[in-house]
Amino acid sequence: MKILHTADWHLGKIVHGVHMTEDQQYILDQLIEIIKKEKPDCIIIAGDLYDRSVPPKEAVELLNHTLTEICTKLNIPTLAIAGNHDSPDRLGFGASLFRSQQLYLHTTIEQAFDPIILSDEYGEIHFYLLPYLEPSNVRDYFQDDDILTHQHAMTRIIEQIKQSWNPLVRNILVGHAFVAGGLESESEERLTMIGGSPYVDANLFQDFDYVALGHLHQQQKIYRDTVRYSGSVLKYSFSEANHKKSITFVQINGKNDCIIARHELKPIRDLKVVKGYFQELIEEKILTSTKDYLHIELLDDGEILDPVSKLRTIFPNILRLNRSNHMLGQTIKDRESIQKRQEMNHEQLFELFYEEIKGEQIPEQRKKYVHNVIEELLLDERKN
DSSP states (O other): OEEEEEOOOOBTOEETTEEOHHHHHHHHHHHHHHHHHHOOSEEEEOSOSBSSSSOOHHHHHHHHHHHIIIIIISOOOEEEEOOTTSOHHHHTTTHHHHGGGTEEEEOSTGGGGSOEEEEETTEEEEEEEEOOOOHHHHHHHHTOTTOOSHHHHHHHHHHHHHHHOOTTSEEEEEEEOEETTOOOOTTSOOOOOGGGOOEEOGGGGTTSSEEEEESOSSOEEESEEEEEEOOOSSOOSGGGTTOOOEEEEEEEOSTTOEEEEEEEOOOSSOEEEEEEOHHHHHTTSSSOSOOSEEEEEEOOOSOOSSHHHHHHTTOTTEEEEEEGGGGTTSOHHHHHHHHHHHTOOHHHHHHHHHHHHHSSOOOHHHHHHHHHHHHHHHHHHHHO
């Protein structure tokens, strides 16, 4: 069976104030053409179809158009899950009706234990579609107060799957999680870190023939070829400027027999980081005129009058401009402090804020209260 693995479409995404809908339509139209040419037997979308829980109308229309083309016109079974950016309730609306068109969309924990079964000349393949779940969702489902972290939650779910699965057939897991060892970028929303870590251990997946992951935007394998992120279909932050976006093809034959290949995607506008002196940029010595999305870092140390407006006559899609030498005034300590805050989760940021305002560390009782409030807000946001 030939499987196309993709993830992290983030339809409705806004990057530095720019709506990415046109770019996303271009890349999904390209995806359709690849599907027509390669003729996969099924398609996996491993979460984050939308960029936020209440997507704009244009994003909904684009997803509807793309899935209609794949499932109805091309008649290819499509298996998708909700990611941490998706609202499970909104995304799951009408899912039972979609099954008649071979669109299998799983958004709840209950669905994770009921595999989608497809067959080829080697027999059955069981697909377990595991949507993104907060540890609290799993804790409530199993009525187990010891489930506090993503690792606890994933361990319990995999144990439950294995209680009823058939180890003799080929088993594929589709998930949306942060697997330890993966490389992240700035555009992924950090997962909750209850208990200190958002990670899950890749060893949990060792008995699956293939693990199709979403969440991290750089395509990569985790320790072995068959535990893999396909990556996002577009670059969504300048930390991804050097990424080569792609989709993954998996040719699964017999048990433990997978052949992996990538098909690179070409955006209508690339996203690049460019460094140079103002005059060299104006004279197009470093980069010729382009509509690509740019982060320009000027190396000049003198004053320049309105550099953005002048550069935009040549490079209309400058999304960010900064002066390298103007950063020299910042101490190493200041820069380290900024970087540290960027890596903090919601709770850690609030604790730091509390300490700066009150001049003391937050008491344990209040810390627990803040934790509960943040957890409730995150759950409410995904439901809306």
